[in-house]
Amino acid sequence: DIQMTQSPSSLSASVGDRVTITCRASQSINNYLNWYQQKPGKAPNLLIYAASTLQTAVPSRFSGSGSGTDFTLSISSLQPEDFATYFCQQGYSTPLTFGGGTKVEIK
């Protein structure tokens, strides 16, 4: 199985801060990497697919980059509605696997 490791597991930030989350795959997954946002009590919601393509209606302050084994999700200017948990997911091979999540909290 491909292991997905996210860091940090949690972070505290203020509104307006730039935030970067890292996801590392245990082997190369090309750009078959997706990012999801999950708010408490809700299902995950797709933010970015193919490592860097924003899903429709996702604000442009979100961006993704990377290829191979190392990927990043960035939020250029954190907004109150962005406080949530973020997960990466590899689509390179089954079993499909997710990172452990990064919880973004208010400082």
Place this chain on the structure above:
Amino acid sequence: QVQLQESGPGLVKPSETLSLTCVVSGVSTSRYYWNWIRQSPGKGLEWIGYIYYSGITNYNPSLKSRATISLDMSKNQFSLKLSSVTAADTAVYYCAREVRPLEWWGWFDPWGQGARVTVSA
């Protein structure tokens, strides 16, 4: 607007079979891949498996052949059965559509709201 809605018992006894159904609206189940994913505090998000309209299925080997996913296109819904459950199967179960621009790769969008299932006597 594509929507998915899970339903099923919230409590299942150990050794019994967990059964969940996902009703799909806004799109036909004769397209796309239809997945089940679960989330628990201990294991995080875990992919269970998918079914394609052709009947092709693919499961996570970690479930040791306990999972069965079926599709009823006439009702536009798909289902999950997980046999011989234990407390470790306690989780929130999500159904999700997988969009695949390429045959071998895609992403989950949208997800159902989730069904909380507890395994306990």
